[in-house]
Amino acid sequence: MSRRVVDLEGKSLSLTNLEKVLYPDCGFTKAHVLEYYRRMGPFILPHLQGRSLTLKRYPQGVTGEFFFEKRCPVHRPPWVQTAEIHRSGGETMTACLVNDLPTLLWVANLASLELHVPLARAGSPGTADAMVFDLDPGEEATILDCARVALILRELLSRLGLASVLKTSGQKGLHVFVPLNRGETTFGDTKRFSRAVAMILEKNYPELVTAKMAKSSRTGRVFINWSQNDGSLTMVCAYSLRARNKPYVSCPLEWRELELLAGRGDPEGFLVLPEEAIARVEAKGDLFREVLERTQHLPHL
Amino acid sequence: MTGGTIWKGSIHFGDEHLPVKLHGAVKEERIQFHLLHRRDGVKLHQQMICNYEKMPVPADAQIRGVEIEEGKYVIVEHGELEQMTPEASRLIEIHEFVTTSQIDPLLLDHVYYLEPDSDLVSGSYTALAEALQEMSLSGICTWTMRKRSYHGALQAWGKVLRLSTLRYADEVIGASSLGLEEIPLSERELQIGSDLIRQMAAPFQPEKFINEHQQKLQQLIERKARGEKIALLRPRILTPTSADKLLEALEASLKKAA
Amino acid sequence: MQGIWSGTISFSLVAIPVRLVKAVAPGRISFRLLHGTDYAPLARKMVCPEEQDIVPPEEIIRGYELGPDHYLPITAEELASVSPERSRTIEIVEFIDMAEVDPVYLDHPYYLVPLKGGEKAYSLLAEIMRRTNRAGLAKFVLAEREYLVAVKSEQGALALVTLHYREEILPADDIAPKNGTVDEEEKGRMQRTMEAMRAEFRPERYADERREKLLELLRTKRENATVTAPVPGDEEGEGPADLVAALEEIMAEVKRKQ
Numbered sequence: 001m002s003r004r005v006v007d008l009e010g011k012s013l014s015l016t017n018l019e020k021v022l023y024p025d026c027g028f029t030k031a032h033v034l035e036y037y038r039r040m041g042p043f044i045l046p047h048l049q050g051r052s053l054t055l056k057r058y059p060q061g062v063t064g065e066f067f068f069e070k071r072c073p074v075h076r077p078p079w080v081q082t083a084e085i086h087r088s089g090g091e092t093m094t095a096c097l098v099n100d101l102p103t104l105l106w107v108a109n110l111a112s113l114e115l116h117v118p119l120a121r122a123g124s125p126g127t128a129d130a131m132v133f134d135l136d137p138g139e140e141a142t143i144l145d146c147a148r149v150a151l152i153l154r155e156l157l158s159r160l161g162l163a164s165v166l167k168t169s170g171q172k173g174l175h176v177f178v179p180l181n182r183g184e185t186t187f188g189d190t191k192r193f194s195r196a197v198a199m200i201l202e203k204n205y206p207e208l209v210t211a212k213m214a215k216s217s218r219t220g221r222v223f224i225n226w227s228q229n230d231g232s233l234t235m236v237c238a239y240s241l242r243a244r245n246k247p248y249v250s251c252p253l254e255w256r257e258l259e260l261l262a263g264r265g266d267p268e269g270f271l272v273l274p275e276e277a278i279a280r281v282e283a284k285g286d287l288f289r290e291v292l293e294r295t296q297h298l299p300h301l
Numbered sequence: 302m303t304g305g306t307i308w309k310g311s312i313h314f315g316d317e318h319l320p321v322k323l324h325g326a327v328k329e330e331r332i333q334f335h336l337l338h339r340r341d342g343v344k345l346h347q348q349m350i351c352n353y354e355k356m357p358v359p360a361d362a363q364i365r366g367v368e369i370e371e372g373k374y375v376i377v378e379h380g381e382l383e384q385m386t387p388e389a390s391r392l393i394e395i396h397e398f399v400t401t402s403q404i405d406p407l408l409l410d411h412v413y414y415l416e417p418d419s420d421l422v423s424g425s426y427t428a429l430a431e432a433l434q435e436m437s438l439s440g441i442c443t444w445t446m447r448k449r450s451y452h453g454a455l456q457a458w459g460k461v462l463r464l465s466t467l468r469y470a471d472e473v474i475g476a477s478s479l480g481l482e483e484i485p486l487s488e489r490e491l492q493i494g495s496d497l498i499r500q501m502a503a504p505f506q507p508e509k510f511i512n513e514h515q516q517k518l519q520q521l522i523e524r525k526a527r528g529e530k531i532a533l534l535r536p537r538i539l540t541p542t543s544a545d546k547l548l549e550a551l552e553a554s555l556k557k558a559a
Numbered sequence: 560m561q562g563i564w565s566g567t568i569s570f571s572l573v574a575i576p577v578r579l580v581k582a583v584a585p586g587r588i589s590f591r592l593l594h595g596t597d598y599a600p601l602a603r604k605m606v607c608p609e610e611q612d613i614v615p616p617e618e619i620i621r622g623y624e625l626g627p628d629h630y631l632p633i634t635a636e637e638l639a640s641v642s643p644e645r646s647r648t649i650e651i652v653e654f655i656d657m658a659e660v661d662p663v664y665l666d667h668p669y670y671l672v673p674l675k676g677g678e679k680a681y682s683l684l685a686e687i688m689r690r691t692n693r694a695g696l697a698k699f700v701l702a703e704r705e706y707l708v709a710v711k712s713e714q715g716a717l718a719l720v721t722l723h724y725r726e727e728i729l730p731a732d733d734i735a736p737k738n739g740t741v742d743e744e745e746k747g748r749m750q751r752t753m754e755a756m757r758a759e760f761r762p763e764r765y766a767d768e769r770r771e772k773l774l775e776l777l778r779t780k781r782e783n784a785t786v787t788a789p790v791p792g793d794e795e796g797e798g799p800a801d802l803v804a805a806l807e808e809i810m811a812e813v814k815r816k817q
Contacts, residue, residue, distance in 0.1 A: 054371070063778075065770055068371065074480055116371065139783055152813065159809045196798030200806040204814065213597070213789050225787065234371055300802040315752035324734065326663050327723050331704065337622035337630055338607045338614055344622070344630060345605040345614055349592060353599035353789045355613070357606060365590040366598070367777055369785065374593060375777050376784050398753045399760035407582060407718070408762060412663045416734045423736035428746035430735070438753055441760065452765050458661060460735035465662060469769065470762040474582050476716035479672055483715070484682040494687035497571060502693060503653040505660050507707075507725040510698065514705030517641045522623050526631055533636050534643040539567045539574040544679035547573070551683075554571030 011079050011102040015109050022061040022111065025245045028274075030111065033241065036274040037108045041101045043281045044239040046292055048104070050121040052085050052095030054234045055112035062113070062243045069112075072096035077106060083122035087232075097122060113243045116234035120187075125231055127183055130291050131190040131298070132235060133176040133198070134169075134225035138210070138218025143270050146174045147262035149201070149209055149222045154255060156197065160299055165290050166258060168270050170242035170250035175235065179294040187231045193298050194226035238288040239277065249277040252287035308446050309418060312429070312455060312462075314395035319425050320418035321393075323464065327412070332518055393464065395440040395455060404439060404454060408467045415455075415462040426462060433457040441467075493551040500558035564701050566647035568671060568684075568710065568717070574648075575681050576674040579701075582718060583668060598786040642700045649708065649719075651695035654688070657711060663728055666721040671710070681717065688712040 003016045018031040037044070055069040072082050072094050081097045098104050098115070107115070119128050133153055135146040150166060153176055157164050165177045180190070198211035201224060210221045228235060241247045251272040253261075261269045272280070280287075305324070312319040336345045348357040366374030417426040433439070433456065440455035442464075453466040525531055542550045564579040592601040604613045621638070622630035639646045673681035688694060694711040706721045797803045 063774070065774065068368075155813055156806070156809055159812070160805065192798055193802065196802050196806060199797055200803070200810055204810050213787050223787075227787075227789070300805045301799055314756060315749075317749060317752065324729070326729055326731070327727055328729055329723070329727055332623065334621040334623055334633070335630060336605055336619050337632055338609075339618045339620045339632075341607075341609060342622070342630060342632060343607055343609045344628075345607055345619065347603060348606045349601040350604045350606075350613060351594040351597070351599045351601055353594070353597055358594050358601055362595045363592050363601060364595045366593045366786070367590060367773070369777065369781065372788050373785050374591065374598060374788065375780050376593070376598075376786060377590065377776065377780070381776060381780075395756070397758040397760075398756050399758060403760040405762075406657075406662065406665060406720070407668050407713075409662055409665055414729075414731050414734045417736055420736070423738070424740055424742055425745060426736055428741045429749055431741060432746055432749045432753060436750060436753060438757070440753075441765075443765075450769075456662075458663070459731075461731045463663070467762070467765075468583060469766040471766040471770065472583055473668075474584055474670070476670065476714035476718070479580075479670055479716055481673070481682075481716055482678060484679050486679070486683055486686060490683055491687060491690065494683055495691050498654045498687055498691045498693050501571070501651075501654050502691075503655060503696075505655045505696075507664060507722070507728075510707045510724060511726070512705055512724050513698075514642045514645070514700055518638075521637065521641055522631060522633070525633070525637070526625055531637050531640065534640040536639055536647040537644045538647050539569055541567060541576040541674075541677050542573045542680050543676060547680055547683065550572045554573060558571060 006105075008102045008105065009100060011077065013077065013102050013106055013109070015105070020061070022058060022113065023245070023247050024061060024063060026247075028247050030109070032274070033111075033113065033247070034105055034108050036241065036247070036278070037104055038101070039278050040239050040281065041104060043286045044115075044237065045098070045101065045104065046286070047238050047288065048098040048115065048117060050097060050099065050123060051117035052083055052122045053098050053107065054116040055096070055107060055110065056114040056116060056243065057110055057112045058243050059111045061111075062245065066243065070095060073110065077102075079103075080106060085122065085125070095122065113241050113247070115237045115240040117237050118231065118234050119190075119229065120231055124183065126186055128185050128187045128190040128229060128231075129179075129181055131178040131180060131194055132228050133178075133194060134228045134235070135174045135176065136169075136223045136225050137172050138221050138223055140220045141218075141222055143168075143172055143174065143267045144262060144265060145208060145222050146172075147258055147270075149205075149224070150174050150176055150258060151255075151262065152201065152205070153197070153224075156201070162296055162298075163290070163294060165252065165288055166255060167238050167250055167252040167288060168248075168272065170236065170240070170248045170272075171244060175250075177288075177291045179291045179296055180298065181292070181295045182297060185298065187229055189298055189301055190229040191226065193301060194224075194229050198224035198226040238291075239281075241274070246271075247274055248272060249274060251277050251280070254284075254287060306416075307413065310391045310393045310444055310446075312393045312395065312415075312440075312442075314440060317425070317429075319422055319429060321415040321426075321462070322418050324414045324416060326414050326463070330515075332515060332522075390445065393442050393444040393455070395442040397441050398436075398438040399441055401437050401439045401456065404467075405473075407473050408470070409454070410466040410468050413464045413466075415464055427460065430457040430460055430462050433462075487548070490548050490551060493548070493555055497551060497555050497558060500555065563669070565674065566649065566699075568649040568651065568697075570651040570684065570695060573680055573684075575684065576677040577649075577671040577681065577717070578674055579669050579719065580672055582670050593786075593788070598788050600788055639700075642705060645698060645700040645705065649697045649699040649710070651697045651710060653696050654691070654693040655696050655709070656692065657694045657709065660709065660722075664722045666706075666723055669719045669721075670713075671717040671719055682715070684710075685712045685715055685717050 002018045005014050020030045058066045080103050081099050082094045084092045085095045162178050167175050201209045202211040210223050236250045240250050249272045306322040308323045351358050366376045368374050417423050443452045451466050453464050456463050567574045568577050607614050620632050622632045625631050689712040694709045709720045711718050
């Protein structure tokens with residue numbers, strides 16, 4: 001078992017099992033995962049900071065067993081920052097906050113390939129910083145159908161005076177985020193709003209969109225999962241890897257790129273691998289920055 | 302008298318087949334308590350409640366799933382779960398023999414006694430029991446009983462063959478995950494402590510221990526049922542031995558035990 | 560790690576504050592029961608049949624059945640009073656050799672974890688038991704039951720195993736054949752096969768096989784059989800009137816444009 005101790009920002013971190021292959025289909029190892037997150041550091045950290053992390057760990061790689069961990073692992077370096085979170089039922093729990101690069105790499109070293117965070121920060125758990133439309137294709141629908149829905153959604157939101165930002169889920173779907181960043185906006189607000197939008201889309205595009213959970217209603221359609229707008233749920237973070245057969249990235253896209261990809265009719269074009277994700281941020285910067293910085297107000301509520 | 306036959310199977314390894322009957326080895330006698338509603342003393346029922354509708358759900362409307370993403374489950378149908386277990390057969394299939402001491406006792410779960418299914422195989426049964434004892438081996442085996450697959454160890458104790466079910470390795474928490482620190486101990490403390498244990502050593506005689514609490518509990522119930530007032534006694538709480546007083550406590554204990 | 564009980568463990572004049580935790584946990588990939596109609600997760604709750612409602616833990620008490628539908632409530636304090644010397648203390652009375660303990664006596668494993676201040680005494684007990692190869696025998700009361708327990712050293716930690724009482728072990732006298740004459744050739748053949756099938760015990764192998772099957776099933780089903788559980792708070796209706804009106808107007812415009 002190989003092990004290296006690195007000194008990062010004055011903190012000492014032990015990296016282990018570096019040559020372990022976590023994605024057997026393409027030989028992507030733990031070292032590759034760590035290198036990806038190291039290079040992505042400056043771009044992904046702003047989206048993780050101050051948010052309780054849900055780890056999704058694959059100690060034996062993507063073909064092995066996985067588990068969610070909402071509690072911060074008890075054996076952690078003293079410099080890992082945490083927050084006390086209140087869970088339903090009254091108990092409190094200690095969650096990890098990925099506030100710096102050493103913590104990000106510590107988490108990656110635990111084979112938490114996927115990083116999931118809530119839409120609220122730990123310090124203000126009732127405030128929805130953004131509203132999200134999680135577009136999830138049902139059986140026989142594809143990401144191209146999601147793209148169609150995303151474009152209609154963007155048009156609708158824009159006419160309501162709301163700017164929106166887009167990323168791939170890293171799997172088969174798309175995530176449309178509407179930045180809010182106002183202390184008064186609650187999850188009650190975002191859930192009601194997104195549900196109303198989802199229902200109007202379903203009403204007007206019944207063969208393309210469904211706003212209902214039941215599996216049977218989803219065949220051939222895109223499910224707009226508005227119920228993700230909830231303080232107790234998490235979304236995969238922008239730039240996180242996914243634990244599919246290959247390390248696809250949940251990658252922010254420009255709307256213009258979406259139009260081109262949709263026009264080309266090529267679902268594979270939406271799949272972004274780590275090297276490409278890094279090249280993109282180095283060339284274009286953080287396309288998701290707006291989610292953290294723009295302040296918007298939900299109208300008609 | 303042992304309990305009745307739970308199941309019948311046949312031990313198989315190499316060319317050997319030994320038909321056996323399984324009996325339970327343990328019979329627990331406990332005073333049973335029910336759970337009551339404090340307000341009206343009504344007996345409560347345990348039910349599976351739907352998280353969403355907050356209503357009880359009957360068994361035929363329950364399905365199984367595995368959580369793969371937050372709030373998202375892959376449904377596993379009943380038939381599929383069964384397919385994962387091997388065909389129902391009566392074989393207790395031994396895959397390997399291991400030195401008995403290699404089996405961590407933490408893995409041992411339930412014990413069944415095995416009885417030869419007919420007089421004709423008494424000789425083979427005894428031969429197997431002797432062979433396992435002489436070689437200090439256990440047979441690691443799998444079998445399917447009532448649609449569930451089991452994995453266990455075939456062992457001999459005295460003249461009796463037993464089947465112990467084994468827990469799966471991933472179900473047992475290792476001591477290392479407790480996060481205990483290593484505390485330095487002085488050789489003197491360890492010496493005295495070891496001597497103390499030797500002073501307090503005894504053979505294992507389980508018949509010495511009876512369930513006294515059971516009897517006292519029975520008395521409590523009778524007294525309360527008669528309407529007597531129950532005096533509440535405070536539980537005994539000991540003062541923990543601090544690190545700097547440890548050696549002193551050990552020395553005093555050794556003196557007392559001698 | 561959830562705590563089940565906390566108190567002190569003692570041997571002679573040494574007392575160690577500890578907490579009891581489980582040693583066995585379900586495997587990481589576990590099934591959840593879901594409601595077949597809406598895929599909401601189910602939870603086990605106690606329900607009062609009179610009021611048809613879920614009863615929270617603080618309103619639940621234990622009761623003993625005196626007759627049909629006639630229950631005698633017993634409070635937690637009354638239960639603790641029955642054996643006050645044993646409800647918060649595990650007192651080791653002697654040290655035994657675990658090799659003398661027939662595995663049929665073993666019931667359920669736990670670990671003891673030291674509480675603040677007890678770390679040194681805890682480490683000492685673990686180490687002296689390891690050196691002398693002995694385990695502590697004690698009785699203690701947890702809720703309404705009194706257990707006979709063995710406290711052993713396990714990789715620097717203290718493991719506690721509850722034991723069955725002698726009277727709970729069914730005799731095996733009638734099980735073994737009385738007059739099984741052993742055919743030495745048969746026994747020799749068995750021993751040769753056992754030797755040929757000898758291996759190192761690797762318990763992870765069996766856990767891995769079972770987990771592999773389940774993971775394979777999940778992989779194949781993931782694409783088509785993933786469902787999303789509903790979130791409590793799903794309402795009926797289209798939504799806030801103003802918003803819906805604005806959306807309908809906009810939708811009409813968008814469609815006109817297309």
